[in-house]
Amino acid sequence: MHLVPPDRADRRTIDGHRVCDAIAALGEPGQVRAWADRFALLSDPNRLSLLLALHHTGPLAVSDLAIATGMNDPAVSQALRLLRAAGVVAGDKDGRVVRYRVVDADVRGLLDHCRS
Numbered sequence: 001m002h003l004v005p006p007d008r009a010d011r012r013t014i015d016g017h018r019v020c021d022a023i024a025a026l027g028e029p030g031q032v033r034a035w036a037d038r039f040a041l042l043s044d045p046n047r048l049s050l051l052l053a054l055h056h057t058g059p060l061a062v063s064d065l066a067i068a069t070g071m072n073d074p075a076v077s078q079a080l081r082l083l084r085a086a087g088v089v090a091g092d093k094d095g096r097v098v099r100y101r102v103v104d105a106d107v108r109g110l111l112d113h114c115r116s
Contacts, residue, residue, distance in 0.1 A: 038107060041086055046071055047079050048114070051088070051102060055111040059092060059099035 003020040004013075013019050026032060042048050049069045054060060060068070066076045080100055083089040088107050091098040102108050 041083065041088060042110065046075065047083060050076065050079055051083070051107065051111055052114055054089065054100055055102050055108060059101040061097050061099050
C-alpha cells in the first residue's frame with residue numbers, strides 16, 4: 001500500500017492492492033478539479049445545447065444559435081461568454097458577425113458521445 005497517504009495509512013483495507021490502483025487512477029487533485037469544472041460547464045442544459053449545436057454544425061452566430069436552441073440572444077451571449085472564458089469555445093469575427101466554434105478537444109470528445 002505504498003500509494004496510501006500517511007494520514008490514511010493506519011486505516012484497515014480489504015483489498016490493499018486495489019486501493020493503490022484506485023489512488024493511482026485518481027491522479028493529481030488539480031486534474032480531478034479541472035475535469036469537475038468541465039463537467040460543471042456541461043451540466044447546464046442550455047450550455048450543453050449550445051455546445052452540441054456548435055459541435056455538430058460548425059461555427060454559428062449568436063442569433064442563429066438562439067433560433068436553433070430556443071434561447072434568446074442575451075442568454076446565448078451570456079452562456080458563450082462563460083464558455084469562452086473557460087477556453088471551450090472561440091469566436092471568429094467576420095465583419096460585424098462573430099461565429100463561435102468548439103475549440104476544447106476534450107469537450108469535443110465528450111460531445112461525440114452525446115445525442116440530442
